[in-house]
Amino acid sequence: QVQFVESGGGLVQAGESLRLSCDASGRLSGFAMGWFRQAPGKEREVVAGINTNGLSTYYADSVKDRFIISRDNVKSTVFLHMNSLKPEDTAVYYCNTDPPTWAYWGQGTQVTVSS
Secondary structure, X not given: OOOEXXXXXXXXXXXXXXXXXXXXXXXXXXXXXXXXXXXXXXXXXXXXXXXXXXXXXXXXXXXXXXXXXXXXXXXXEEEEEEOXXXXXXXXXXXXXXXXXXXXHOOOOEEEEEEO
16 A cells, blocks of 8 residues: 655745645556645645656646646655645645545645735
């Protein structure tokens, strides 16, 4: 069983950038991966996804052209580069397989964007 540990969140001002990391306890190369987020009072939503070799990605409309998902299969790590952050990006961010595997949800990392 794989475990995912997210890190890199924090408190930033609108317009700033953050890079989130997702470290896997096992081999990552066999999984399509995604970043997801959940804001207070809202359902968890997909933010971005990447296929097994990293050559195909997709993004939610709300983050398109601002966020970039990437992966390093050698280091078993998935990244989310977040630029031009907005207050509405405030949420707990999670990584998981894509589609997500219920047993693999981790604690997430909090991102708070102040205006």
